[in-house]
Amino acid sequence: MTWVNFTFIFYLLFPYFQEVKTLDVEYVFIDGLPFHQQGIKSIFEKYGPTKRTDTDYECGFHSNEEQGKTYYELIYPSITWIGNAKEGYIAELVLFDPEGEIKWTYYQEVEFSGKTTQSEVESFFGKKAEPIQIYGRDDENLFSLGGRFTNADDGFFFLFKEGKLIEFHYWNPC
DSSP, X not given: OOHHHHHHHHHHHHHHHSOOOOBOGGGEEETTEESEESSSHHHHHHHOOOOEEEOOXXXXXXXXXXXXXXXXXXXXXXXXXXXXXXXXXXXXXXXXXXXSOSOEEETTTEEEOTTOBHHHHHHHHTSOOEEEOOTTOOOOSEEEEEEEBTTSXXXXXXXXXXXXXXXXXXXXXX
């Protein structure tokens, strides 16, 4: 094999050998609170009490039937937390405001808000967001960029519209 052929083959295969950036869940913060809450005290102190809403997921980490446990959602205007008293709660959905008040922070590396551009998030993760169509949503021109938590099966994705960050979603496999 000539050097030119080797270089060409390496160039084609290089993306498969690149390390995928994962996030350590302990360093993810949503609106100043840790992504994973051991209870509801901090959530209630920050946002006020709210009614627990039953979940009805067919499968996954928060499926009542599959896990044999009961899970609830704590729904606020910009953030939805999911979990239970025993396992704690995680931020399942974050709706970013255009003013940038709600923030998503990773360690001391980066802070995202509704003012954050799609290219800024792409730069941090080292990959491009891709077009996505979400069933039941009329939004056009949505893009998503997903990732995983370190040493875990679950992950997340960011949603963009018109080049701006609009949502963060927790994701787990079925």
